[in-house]
Amino acid sequence: xxxxxxxxxxxHFSLPHRLISCSSRRKKWITNGTFADYFxxxxxxxxxxxVVLFVERQEGIETRLIRTSASTSSGTAYITFENxxxxxxxxxxxxxxxxxxxxxxxxxxxxxxxxxxxxxQRAIIEECMK
Numbered sequence: 789x790x791x792x793x794x795x796x797x798x799x800h801f802s803l804p805h806r807l808i809s810c811s812s813r814r815k816k817w818i819t820n821g822t823f824a825d826y827f828x829x830x831x832x833x834x835x836x837x838x839v840v841l842f843v844e845r846q847e848g849i850e851t852r853l854i855r856t857s858a859s860t861s862s863g864t865a866y867i868t869f870e871n872x873x874x875x876x877x878x879x880x881x882x883x884x885x886x887x888x889x890x891x892x893x894x895x896x897x898x899x900x901x902x903x904x905x906x907x908x909q910r911a912i913i914e915e916c917m918k
Contacts, residue, residue, distance in 0.1 A: 821865025
């Protein structure tokens, strides 16, 4: 979910089959994307707003390695979705509840960042006090 500009693409719900059609989307700078069998993707829909999807790797999903200066072992990828169908049951959260799903993850990330920052500061202070 690092490429927020690609949220401009629209998805179409096919109600008889309860499938979600993703006609053409691109995601860039996705860590471990080249190794992933599953993707969590935020998308805008035509009718209901923002939705988060759990997408299994399938025909129509292509990943390409992006060579970075840090390391290629992280599998940073450029991912293309072309005519991908996702079962409606693979939506995370309620219709148009995608923003809540995304923001709920930030709370866990913030605790981790705060804990590692405080731990690093404590180690520096202990080292200075020796």
